[in-house]
Amino acid sequence: MKYRARLSATRVARRIAESVFGVLAVGVIAAPITAQDGRDGASSGDARSCIPLNDIDRTSVIDDNTILFYGRGHDDVYRNDLPRSCPELRNEERFMYRVSLAQLCSNDTITVLQDAGFGFMPGPTCGLGKFAPITKDEADNLEQRSRDRDGGRSRR
Secondary structure: HHHHHHHHHHHHHHHHHHHHHHHHHHHHHHHHHHHOOOOOOOOOOOOEEEEEEEEEEEEEEEOOOOEEEEOOOOEEEEEEEEOOOOOHHHHHHHHEOOOOOOOEEOEEEEEEEEEEEOOEEEEEEOOOOEEEEEOOHHHHHHHHHHHHHHOOOOOO
């Protein structure tokens, strides 16, 4: 009798595993369809999970929590609010990133580059947030407020 109980428990476990695998397989197949352009099915005004690297013209660090990514078209500006404060980001205003694909995504990280006098050394590493499109006027206002906090002088 014990053998039958084990056998049926094994069958149940196998069926659960097959069901979970089936759900995972559907998720893996469906993920590339919804995330092909990094938008997760979002409308044009919604935050994006990813932006193509070749679309990034320049960046602007607003503070330890916010980075603006300017597109090559100069009308495209994305605000990235980091999920946590990134120490020294505002002071250094430089960072690097490594990606495995040709896009920068919200699950990627940046590393602050600290001036060591003889070059740069890696500083804190911080996660990115989603890329929210903003207008050029909104970006200009954020940059002006950032300069005002610094007493009107350039940080670099």
